[in-house]
Amino acid sequence: MSLDGKVAVVTGAALGIGKAMTEILLQNGAKVALLDVNETAGKSLCEALMKQYGQEKTLFLSCDIQSEEQTKAALKKTSEVFGGIDILCNNAGILNENTWEKTVSINLMGVIRSTYLALEHMNKLNGGRGGVIVNTASMAGLGPLPSCPVYTATKHGVVGFTRAMAAASSASGYGIRVNAVCPSFVQTELFANILDKLGQFSHLADATKGMVEKFGTLSVSQVAECLLELVTDETKNGEALVVTPQMKKYMTFVNTIQ
Ligand SMILES: NC(=O)C1=CN([C@@H]2O[C@H](COP(=O)(O)OP(=O)(O)OC[C@H]3O[C@@H](n4cnc5c(N)ncnc54)[C@H](O)[C@@H]3O)[C@@H](O)[C@H]2O)C=CC1
Numbered sequence: 001m002s003l004d005g006k007v008a009v010v011t012g013a014a015l016g017i018g019k020a021m022t023e024i025l026l027q028n029g030a031k032v033a034l035l036d037v038n039e040t041a042g043k044s045l046c047e048a049l050m051k052q053y054g055q056e057k058t059l060f061l062s063c064d065i066q067s068e069e070q071t072k073a074a075l076k077k078t079s080e081v082f083g084g085i086d087i088l089c090n091n092a093g094i095l096n097e098n099t100w101e102k103t104v105s106i107n108l109m110g111v112i113r114s115t116y117l118a119l120e121h122m123n124k125l126n127g128g129r130g131g132v133i134v135n136t137a138s139m140a141g142l143g144p145l146p147s148c149p150v151y152t153a154t155k156h157g158v159v160g161f162t163r164a165m166a167a168a169s170s171a172s173g174y175g176i177r178v179n180a181v182c183p184s185f186v187q188t189e190l191f192a193n194i195l196d197k198l199g200q201f202s203h204l205a206d207a208t209k210g211m212v213e214k215f216g217t218l219s220v221s222q223v224a225e226c227l228l229e230l231v232t233d234e235t236k237n238g239e240a241l242v243v244t245p246q247m248k249k250y251m252t253f254v255n256t257i258q
């Protein structure tokens, strides 16, 4: 799928992985709506991107994906300005075992909310153009991180939601592919602050450090390249693309219900 003329929405676009996703989508010809709760960083990035790619290519919308009203308004504005939505990158997320309800609210409920609201614009059965949704899960969505069980649960939920939505879309004729990217550790602000966010599991920090030493850390660009692959390869639907500094692979899942 060529990205020329396509319209993308990236949540959590202001920093880290979302910023890299935004940049690679613009580099490949898409228009991008940047949604983020961090207005200062979002506006600053959007201004810089407008200078590099043109005013007509980017839009920043302040949006907390925990809010139905804000998310609905941001997606509506995106459609009004750019004429529709073809690509949704559900990237916004946090890690904080101290505030685990907020972690669930953003990482899982926010992905579900953004997906359902975007379907109103993307679904071919609603007059949409179809397209692709890519959810930023994590390797913690495929196996446990003992020092952050709630974060692990949210990412497992994102992987399960991704696979179920992909099947539902295919069976329903929505014309929308749904995939997940599952990185290991990535050098971002979220990653830099994790040792302060483990709450009652802070005693397991050393084990986490050991995992980081084992896996190493990815750059945000490496994750963005995976996004581009999942967006442009129209054969990919219901996939979980695992990426570490050592390897990249599509997960195979055993369907226990035959
Ligand atoms: N950094 C890492 O090691 C890994 C991160 N991930 C996932 O990647 C995604 C992005 O994380 P990073 O770039 O590392 O984090 P980051 O903290 O660098 O950037 C996250 C962005 O999301 C925004 N955001 C947070 N809550 C929001 C909300 N309620 N509504 C809208 N925007 C919100 C923040 O303002 C920030 O701009 C997250 O879903 C995270 O779980 C997955 C695997 C590894």
Ligand SMILES: CC/C=C\C[C@H](O)C(=O)/C=C/C=C/C=C\C=C\[C@@H](O)C/C=C\CCC(=O)O
Pocket (backbone or CB within 6 Å): 095, 137, 138, 139, 140, 142, 143, 144, 145, 147, 148, 183, 184, 185, 186, 190, 191, 194, 208, 211, 215, 242
């Ligand atoms: C303490 C949390 C640190 C960083 C959070 C970051 O956002 C993140 O999500 C990092 C995840 C890194 C995970 C690295 C390894 C995970 C290993 C096990 O959980 C097994 C996972 C998957 C197995 C997949 C497979 O190859 O079979």
